[in-house]
Amino acid sequence: MNYITRLCIPLHFISIISAQISGIVLDAYSAQPIEGVNITSVDLGTSTNADGEFQLNVNERSILQFSHIGYYTIELAAINEMVVILEEKVIDTEEIIVYAGLTDETLQRIASSVTVFTKRDITENGGEHFQFLTDYIPNFNWTGGTSRPRYFQIRGVGERSHYFGEGPPNFSVGFVLDDIDLSGLGMAGILHDIEQVEVFKGPQSSVYGPNTMAGLIMLRSTTPQDSFESNLTATYGSDNHYRLGLVSNVKIIRGLSLRVSGLKNYSDGFRENISKNTTNSNKRDELLLRTKLKYQPNEKLVLVGTVMIANLDNGYDAWAPDNNQDFTTYSNDQGQDSQKSTAFSLRANLVLSNRVTLTSITSFSETDLTHSYDGDWADDTYWYDNHDFDPEVEGWSYEFFDSNAKNRTSLTQELRASIGSFIIGGYYKHLKEQDNASGYLFSGLVTEGTGVYDFNVLAGYAQYAYYFSSVLRLIGNFRYETNEIIYNGTYLGYDAALPPVEFDLEHGMLGFKGALQYQDDQFTSYYLSFAQGYKSGGVNQQPFLGKKNRPFKPEYIQNMELGFKRMMDNYSDRLTVFIGNRRDQQVSVSSQQVSGDPNSFYYFTSNAGSGRLGGLEWDHDHVITSNVRLTASLGYLDTKVEEFSYQMDSTTIGIGGNRAAAMAPKLTGSFGFDWRDKSGLFARTDLTYKDNYYFSDSHNQISNSYFLINLSFGKTIDAATITFWARNIFDKRYAIRGFYFGLIPPDYPDELWLSYGDPRQIGLTFDYKL
Secondary structure, three states, rough: OOOHHHHHHHHHHHHHHHHEEEEEEEEEOOEEEEOOOEEOEEEEEEEEEOOOEEEEEEEEOOHHHHHHHOEEEEEEEEOEHHHEEOOOOOOOOOOOOOOOOOEEEOOOOOOOEEEEHHHHHHHHHOEEHHHHHHHHHEEEOOOOOOOOOOOOEOOOOOOOOOOOOOOOOOOOOOEEOOOOOOOOOOOOOOOOOEEEEEEEEEEOOHHHHHHOOOOEEEEEEEOOOOOEEEEEEEEEOOOEEEEEEEEEEEEEOOOOEEEEEEEEEEEEEEEOOOOOEEEOOOOOOOOEEEEEEEEEEOOOEEEEEEEEEEEEEEEEEEOOOOOOOOOOOOOOEEEEEEEEEEEEEEEEEEEEOEEEEEEEEEEEEEEEEEEEEEEOOOOOHHHHHOOOOHHHHHHHOOEEEEEEEEEEEEEHHHHHHHEEOOOEEEEEEEEEEEEEEEEEEHHHHHEEHHHEEEEEEEEEEEEEEEOOOOOOOEEEEEEEEEEEEEEEEEEEOOOOOOEEHHHHHHHHEEEEEEEEEEEEEOOOOEEEEEEEEEEEOOOOOOOOHHHHHHHEEEEEEEEEEEEEEEOOOOEEEEEEEEEEEOHHHHHHHHOOOOOOOOOOOOEEEEEOOEEEEEEEEEEEEEEEEOOOEEEEEEEEEEEOOOOEEEEEEOOOOOEEEEOOOOOOOOOOEEEEEEEOOOOOOEEEEEEEEOOOOOHHHHHEEEOEEEEEEEEEEEEOOOOOOEEEEEEOOOOOEEEEEEEEEEOOOOOOOOEEEEEEOOEEEEEEEEEEEE
């Protein structure tokens, strides 16, 4: 008996000092649980489950090490019910964290087709604007007609313009910058101090709502860190190009860090205007200022606030009535394509317990947007010298000008609760856009037009992940949204005001996604998903449209994907095969109402019935040696728009469709070669390809396919890097926008008019990091 007593005493003592420690590990930015975190103490170890939770038998106050790829390793003293916060870090391996979803996941595990550009990728591919990344994204396209890309297409789905009369500010491709919704305002996609760019292909409506029926572009700037950092970048190049950027990161007090960045970018715009005797009528004059603050007073609360000002005071002079490829223009009225956005966002994460986390995301933005252009593209001298158009003989001057100014304000509030593997949330948005157009509008029947769109959006969503086993899981989410659109439009003619247009619409829409994912091993995963996305309906504000063409219905897309991902130490492959069906497809059509008047276009949106799409996307990255890296991407796309009809004028019915979608090249691809030496020398060249495609739903004119080749090389010496770069080194001419209408007097035959992408540009960039 005494022996048993003596044995029990030390066992009881050991059980006291070696207790079972439990806790949860969360991401510092999103406050979401992190799965697979390695936790070690001497010879003992474990890892977190899908809910970020762990248990380990160790002595209290023992030192535990927490490590996970993509995060900084930390050591903490063990206490029961620990809440551990891990900070992300930038890494050069393929273990990339994707942040745009409801939970943070690695690129390998996310059940979506996603192209991710890290800070290194952004630097290697130009690092100036999102425009210079677009050619590396499979099945991705953008429309010219603006000074910077503003309207995008993913898998053949997306808008090409948003002129006065084309309906409300609804977009198929979402554009989000630091939790700020800038859909349709992609000009603000300046990449200065951007940490990561994520492009989701396929419907994302169950997470982000109506602006993501085709996909999502997410830009995330660098989060403030506790350490001091200061960067300088300076560029000088052809076309009178200069660029100066600064970044400063400081720790103010414990738990409070500040990051400030600014950029000035300028170039003449590659045009020589004969009429105005100038070379900067198509200028890019861009300014970006951003302040970002992070406050983390303890392990349970994280606040990240962003204030941004983007002022793009760009000119617009991209068309010529002789369709020349020399970038010569003849316009006598100065065009403008400017955007000034002031925006704010605040993300707050609060950990209530090991299983419960609350997230609040608030954003506000105001944007002033102006797009104006010389509607006839030339002056009287050009028309007289080349086409014998004499204003004194004709009795009128061939002179047209169009201007459209928009003011958009947007307020959003999202509240989200994460309870283990279950997420539930609510979303509210109020958007108001005032659209003012002036000039010789609609053949002179209208001199001024004003339209006001008032949006109210209310949505609820939920997501749940169920694990059948450690290698097989099912993820499901849905979103139900109601939105109300109120439109009021007034129009002024030369003689009197025209009848106003007033409409009030309300829609209820459902988006969902289910994905079954199988993790074959630590390097390989497969997924099968089915999703439904939606895009809100709306009101066309054209005063001369009939009642039949005034409203249009929401559009839905149902999409199925089969994906394969393999991520090894030295290479990665990501392959997605997809099919999709579009129901009540929205198409943007336009028609010239009066021969000889290049401004007499009616723009409106109509439902086309149905459409389909299918194809594949492949991304490859291969580190051949420690010095050599190869990258490649390939997109194949097959689309079909069913036949539809629309009113071209008072007597003519137009027929469209029964062909591929507009702006949907069948093949897109890229190939890159990167070499880096231990001495600091480096070089990179890449080739991109884009197949031909239809310019518009309103005509059957097709672009030419083209290759572009870019080159850069340089040297890093300590904290300084010098890079020589050249874009489009063979100076190819490639069309980025095509219109088909009658312009040339006296007979005004319909012709294809083209606007071209940037020619060859070379430059030198100096970067310095403290």
